[in-house]
Amino acid sequence: xxxxxxxxxxxxxxxxxxxxxxxxxxxxxxxxxxxxxxxxxxxxxxxxxxxxxxxxxxxxxxxxxxxxxxxxxxxxxxxxxxxxxxxxxxxxxxxxxxxxxxxxxxxxxxxxxxxxxxxxxxxxxxxxxxxxxxxxxxxxxxxxxxxxxxxxxxxxxxxxxxxxxxxxxxxxxxxxxxxxxxxxxxxxxxxxxxxxxxxxxxxxxxxxxxxxxxxxxxxxxxxxxxxxxxxxxxxxxxxxxxxxxxxxxxxxxxxxxxxxxxxxxxxxxxxxxxxxxxxxxxxxxxxxxxxxxxxxxxxxxxxxxxxxxxxxxxxxxxxxxxxxxxxxxxxxxxxxxxxxxxxxxxxxxxxxxxxxxxxxxxxxxxxxxxxxxxxxxxxxxxxxxxxxxxxxxxxxxxxxxxxxxxxxxxxxxxxxxxxxxxxxxxxxxxx
Numbered sequence: 001x002x003x004x005x006x007x008x009x010x011x012x013x014x015x016x017x018x019x020x021x022x023x024x025x026x027x028x029x030x031x032x033x034x035x036x037x038x039x040x041x042x043x044x045x046x047x048x049x050x051x052x053x054x055x056x057x058x059x060x061x062x063x064x065x066x067x068x069x070x071x072x073x074x075x076x077x078x079x080x081x082x083x084x085x086x087x088x089x090x091x092x093x094x095x096x097x098x099x100x101x102x103x104x105x106x107x108x109x110x111x112x113x114x115x116x117x118x119x120x121x122x123x124x125x126x127x128x129x130x131x132x133x134x135x136x137x138x139x140x141x142x143x144x145x146x147x148x149x150x151x152x153x154x155x156x157x158x159x160x161x162x163x164x165x166x167x168x169x170x171x172x173x174x175x176x177x178x179x180x181x182x183x184x185x186x187x188x189x190x191x192x193x194x195x196x197x198x199x200x201x202x203x204x205x206x207x208x209x210x211x212x213x214x215x216x217x218x219x220x221x222x223x224x225x226x227x228x229x230x231x232x233x234x235x236x237x238x239x240x241x242x243x244x245x246x247x248x249x250x251x252x253x254x255x256x257x258x259x260x261x262x263x264x265x266x267x268x269x270x271x272x273x274x275x276x277x278x279x280x281x282x283x284x285x286x287x288x289x290x291x292x293x294x295x296x297x298x299x300x301x302x303x304x305x306x307x308x309x310x311x312x313x314x315x316x317x318x319x320x321x322x323x324x325x326x327x328x329x330x331x332x333x334x335x336x337x338x339x340x341x342x343x344x345x346x347x348x349x350x351x352x353x354x355x356x357x358x359x360x361x362x363x364x365x366x367x368x369x370x371x372x373x374x375x376x377x378x379x380x381x382x383x384x385x386x387x388x389x390x391x392x393x394x395x396x397x398x399x400x401x402x403x404x405x406x407x408x409x410x411x412x413x414x415x416x417x418x419x420x421x422x423x424x425x426x427x428x429x430x431x
Contacts (some may be wrong), residue, residue, distance in 0.1 A: 045163040046087060046097055048114050048123065050147045051156045056121050058095060058114070060087035061165075067099055069137050069164035071173035073186045073221075074212035078133055079103050079171070081110070081162060093118030099162065101127050112141075112160055122148040125158050136175070136269070137164040167270055169193045171221075174232075178261055179254040185262055186211045187232040188221035189270065199276035199427065200230040200266050202259070202299070204285030204292075206307070207240040214282075217404055223419040229427075230272060234262055236285075244287035245310050255288070256295055263298050276300060278426035282398060283307045283334060290342065293321045300431035303422045306334050306396050308342035320350045320384025322429050326418060328370075328394025330410045336390075343388055350384030352377040365414035370394045372415045389421065 043061040050056040065085025072079040081101040089095040095118070101110030107129035114123040125145030132140045138161065145158035167189055174185040190198070201224065205214035211233035215221050224231035238248030242255045266272035279299045281289035286307025293302040294315035301322040308325055309315060323346050329336040347353070361372040375388040389399075395410010397403045400417030 042165040044083075044085065044165055045161075046085070047161040048097065048158070049160075050121070050123055050145065050158045052147055052149070052154070056090065056116075056119065056123070056147070058087075058090045058116065058119075060095075062087050063094075066166065066168060067097075067162050067164060068168035068170065069139055069162060070168070070170045071186070072103065073171050073173075073215055074210075076173040076175055076184045076186070077103065078108065078131065078139055081108070081131070081139055083168075089116045089118040090121070091116075091119040095119075097160075099160075101131070107131075120149055123158055137167065137172070138162070139164075166195060167193070174262065174265055176261060176265075178258045179252065181237055181251075181253060183235065183237065183258055184211070185232055185234040186215065187230060187266075187270070188225055189230055190225050190228050192228055193230075195271055197271050197273040198228065198230050199278065200232060200270075200272045201423070201426065202262070202277070202279045203231065203233045204241060204279070204281035204288045205233060205236065206281070206283035206285045207246050209282075209285075211235050218282075218398055218401055218419070220419055223423070227423065229423070230266065230270060232262065232266065234259065236288075240284035241281075241288035241291075244284060244291055244307075246284050247288070256292070259292065259296060260298070274298070275430045276427075277431070278302070278422075278429075280422050280426075281305065281307065283396065286334075290315075290323075293317065293323055298431070301426040301429040303425060304342075305398065305418060306331055308334075308339055309345055310338070310342075312341055312345035315345065315349075317349060320381055321346060322383070322385050322425075324387045324389065324421070324425050326389040326391070326399060326421065328391035328396065328410060328413070330391075330393050331396045333396040333409060339388065339390075343386070346386045347377055347380070350380050350386055352380035352384070352386055355379050361415055363415055368411060368414045370411045370413035370415060372399075372413060385425075387425065389416065 044067045045061050047059040062085035067083040070080045081099045084098040086094050086096050095116035097114050099112045101108050108131040110127050140161045142159035147156045169189045169191050172187050214233050221231040237253050240247040242248050242253050267274050277299050278301050279289050279292050280303040282305045286304035287310050289302050289304045290309035294317050303324040305326045327339050357376045359374045363371050370393040373390045377386050380386050391413045393411045394413050397412040399413045403412045
């Protein structure tokens with residue numbers, strides 16, 4: 001079983017396990033302006049309709065403000081629709097919309113309002129379920145609301161559609177169909193996300209591990225949130241990633257194609273920097289990260305934890321591969337003996353030579369009964385560094401994290417933080 005260490009959103013411990021992780025975004029938070037010289041990005045798009053005589057219909061792009069559509073990392077469901085904004089009114093002038101809707105139990109509850117002085121219309125409605133998600137970052141609702149025209153008001157059918165075309169900081173779900181199967185991923189946009197190009201770290205969870213649990217036990221999105229990069233955790237289908245040890249044997253899921261689809265979505269929808277896409281993974285996800293290092297050259301650097309290259313004979317990258325291997329020498333799930341064949345392959349592939357430098361890192365947590373030795377290959381080319389972190393006494397756990405099954409899977413080191421090690425390495429590399 002794979003488990004990566006903690007990914008504790010404050011208060012996520014109960015939330016992730018109960019399926020209710022939240023990400024607060026201030027209502028009405030404005031999108032930052034694009035850099036000078038860039039074409040202005042699309043604004044969020046809102047449609048509001050109301051029955052009556054005459055019927056009311058307003059569709060337009062927000063000129064100020066923002067409507068955030070945020071998702072739940074455990075269930076992939078829409079979690080919040082929040083914000084205020086203005087857009088051109090139906091009869092001239094400016095209309096104002098406001099949404100304050102959040103998941104409450106199995107449905108979404110809250111209210112939305114519209115004021116369109118030019119058309120002489122005000123609409124308010126209480127939302128109690130009925131929100132649908134017809135497409136990525138698009139939500140719809142229809143029900144009864146109060147419509148005021150002039151001095152009179154009445155209860156009438158009303159509806160809204162929100163297209164969140166400018167993503168906001170916080171948690172988002174990607175839901176697609178690939179190779180005939182529904183596939184999901186969760187991602188966190190950092191606090192300072194403003195639509196400008198950002199680096200992205202993909203993390204591939206391990207055997208039987210959901211993205212929500214991976215985030216809870218690893219804190220990777222928390223780490224990314226204040227450091228300016230996008231964190232995405234895809235969900236494997238079934239037990240684990242296909243084509244590597246312990247992965248789902250069938251049906252043919254085309255996991256490599258799924259990853260390429262996600263890379264495209266990150267670049268196209270979230271404006272990820274295509275030259276700064278990185279990959280990491282734990283256990284079965286580490287095996288898959290190593291497979292990506294062989295097959296997917298859109299990633300600029302790779303880090304495999306407790307799951308190294310399992311089939312060197314079939315790996316033909318055709319390029320130098322910047323890679324870090326992290327592994328505990330007390331790991332009995334994926335034995336440390338699997339490290340050397342992978343290490344030999346990467347150093348040979350990258351032309352690193354045989355010279356190594358071993359550095360004993362400070363034992364800053366002596367009570368964890370582990371130490372860390374970093375093995376560097378100083379003769380590697382600049383575009384193909386290879387580094388091994390040997391966790392002496394370490395088991396099948398995420399360095400710096402909370403062990404998923406306590407001591408059952410061996411020791412957990414706190415002498416290094418895998419999140420920091422990964423980001424420090426990959427962020428130095430561009431493709």
